[in-house]
Amino acid sequence: MANTIIMEHPLIKHKIGMIRRREVGSKDFRQMIREISMLMCYEATRNLPLADIEIETPICRTTVQEIRGKKLAVVPILRAGLGMVDGMLEMIPAAKVGHIGMFRDETTHEPHEYYFKMPQDIEQRDIFVVDPMLATGGSAVAAINMIKKRGAQKITFMCIIAAPEGLEVLRKAHPDVDIYIGALDEKLNEDKYIVPGLGDAGDRIFGTK
Ligand code: PRP
Numbered sequence: 303m304a305n306t307i308i309m310e311h312p313l314i315k316h317k318i319g320m321i322r323r324r325e326v327g328s329k330d331f332r333q334m335i336r337e338i339s340m341l342m343c344y345e346a347t348r349n350l351p352l353a354d355i356e357i358e359t360p361i362c363r364t365t366v367q368e369i370r371g372k373k374l375a376v377v378p379i380l381r382a383g384l385g386m387v388d389g390m391l392e393m394i395p396a397a398k399v400g401h402i403g404m405f406r407d408e409t410t411h412e413p414h415e416y417y418f419k420m421p422q423d424i425e426q427r428d429i430f431v432v433d434p435m436l437a438t439g440g441s442a443v444a445a446i447n448m449i450k451k452r453g454a455q456k457i458t459f460m461c462i463i464a465a466p467e468g469l470e471v472l473r474k475a476h477p478d479v480d481i482y483i484g485a486l487d488e489k490l491n492e493d494k495y496i497v498p499g500l501g502d503a504g505d506r507i508f509g510t511k
């Protein structure tokens with residue numbers, strides 16, 4: 303079984319506390335999602351392998367460490383996952399980006415795919431699937447199914463807020479996927495929104511409601 307890691311860093315907790323507030327508008331919401339994504343990226347890349355290399359400083363030759371030839375990809379689940387991409391790329395600028403378009407039916411809450419485009423060599427890359435919200439888990443499970451079908455071996459899922467129900471579903475469906483969570487909330491309500499949550503992440507990022 304892979305790891306589930308819930309963020310403990312005070313900066314992340316503080317910023318998540320801010321984006322939950324009803325009165326925070328799109329501009330600030332987007333900015334904080336970006337900052338939280340950067341901080342979570344720092345945690346989620348903690349185990350990337352390093353290699354020793356020899357370099358020359360202005361003073362002498364020395365050995366330093368650099369990330370060992372890892373090919374990475376960030377895959378947002380549209381729309382809300384897009385809000386996490388810039389923060390991730392700020393930390394790992396050489397990563398490629400794939401996109402999965404997915405929306406949740408308002409009545410059945412089932413995910414529907416409408417777009418799928420991956421980097422050509424996706425099967426050679428370590429993939430970070432990003433989506434601010436893990437509610438029922440349907441969207442994350444479906445997205446990871448699609449990426450695995452394309453041959454991806456190493457997948458990490460990152461979300462800012464998760465419901466226990468969705469976490470269980472995702473862990474059961476994909477026990478090999480490491481999961482990084484900003485905050486684990488209490489439950490889902492009858493409309494399958496996360497409680498206390500932050501509302502509809504896509505609408506809050508893009509100002510569509
Ligand atoms: C939201 C969110 C996740 C999904 C989570 O997207 O960004 O993708 O719901 O719910 P689930 O775990 O129950 O599947 P939504 O379908 O609202 O689309 P949007 O990002 O375009 O607003």
Ligand code: URA
Nearest residue numbers: 437495496501502503
């Ligand atoms: N999608 C969201 O954006 N918010 C929720 O609380 C659940 C699903």
